[in-house]
Amino acid sequence: MTAVNRISRCFDELAARREKGLIAYICAGDPDLDTTVRLVEAIAAAGADLVELGIPFSDPVADGPSIQRAAARALAGGVKVAQIIAAAARIRRRTDVPLIFMTYYNPVLQYGLEEFVRDAASAGVDGLIVPDLPLEEAGALLAPAGGAGLALIPLVAPTTTPERLQAISAAARGFVYCVSVTGVTGARQEIHTDLAKFTGRVRAYTGLPLAVGFGISGPAAAARVAPCCDAVVVGSAIVDRVAAAADSDPVPAAAGLAGEIKSALVNL
Template identity: 55%
Template sequence: MAAAHRIKGKFRELRARGEAALIPFIVAGDPDMDTTRRLVLELEARGADLIELGVPFSDPMADGPANQRALARGLGAGASLAAILSMVSELRAQTQIPLILFGYYNPIFHYGCERLCADAARAGFDGILTVDLPPEESGELKRPARANGLDLIYLLAPTTPLDRSRAIARSASGFLYYVSVTGVTGARAHLDTDLGAHMRELRSVTDLPIGVGFGISTPEQAAEVATMADAVVVGSAISLLIEAHAKSGDVPQAVGGLVGAMKDAMKLARRVERAPAAENSDG
């Protein structure tokens, strides 16, 4: 069984420290399964709070070029669901970081929802995020996920009406993943200028932590989002680094450097944000 409420516990711990969560996304098997195993441990050492492990899939409609290539490399390395579950089962002897199985519904459907949820919980996963499975159609996955103690994490978009956001939040657990752009994954030069307003609006309909992803690629962007959201999700920038360093063999060090810089920037931004309030309370 998955450890009870490992995701909830992590967010509670971070809230007590006044920090936002940093959630890197990596594709399992990119560039090989052994590197993925080492990456998980390195990311945790560099400040990652939760990790999304992507399941390679041949038709990733929500992903841009960087993640598409990463998913293709994972497929080439043989990163099947069975191989990913086996790797996580071994990793659990070395880490208790919350792990989220992130992917498209097709591989999950073919594996079998009941079987997957039981196997994922047994291996040590804490949650599942299925990109292309809306809440209205997720009953077949939701029932066994709940029965096995797995959080089901759903996506929200800038175009999601508030009433629908409220309904999705009622079905979700763990946290909500807010897609910051109307488009596919990929590093972007600028963030949505309305992000703060969207976060305030969402907080009016849910108490769940809200993570923001799609387009965050620099420590400066991660810091900015950390002042508005409960979590920062970073994927494409990591996929690009893995691609650039795969042949030189220093993938964990390269990716760890970016993640460490992001976490440091996020902590500093939160401290600066709290400082004026602290000064006023002393006066």
């Protein structure tokens, strides 16, 4: 099965069950790559429908304090992109959950665009999210990603104009990531964006599934957001669970939160 088909199949199955999806984010290498492999497997078993695997970068401009700290811990531990790709291959041997690399353009560029796409696809990765890569500059990555069957998943914001929504949607693969707020990632008590209006605008330009992320702090927040989209993305809250278990095994706590959130989405 190709990568894009794995993402499409996941959303098709969710739609058939009339169920909202959970996309869980973890930072690769925090606290170490062996734990990352176990985290992805456990989170998927607990109910996450797709997993974003963050490749740490020293200047994560789209990320708030929780993910910044996780990236700093991973980098301090010496994790490298090639090691993360190898960990993704280990994950793929353990689970069929769709895997998406969330990274910044610099690590991809330093690795080599074609080499990164080739190695990620060979490892069983299904998609890429590159938040600091605007559509106008994405051609050099779009072409090899498409050739390898990797979905280059775009982000759109409440401030994205209709013209850009149309252009971004035309190039999108897999799903469209709708950023719930103007700002950085991080769990929030409230999201003040009119999400129904926002996602309604996006749906006018694409038939792809829509995922809403940034600011979803737990089961209750996920349930509030879910009616406006096809999946919710939860990152900082899970990363915080991992960090809180620094002196013990973080896998049960992170998987427990993923299970709680998925239960809230199933029982809408």
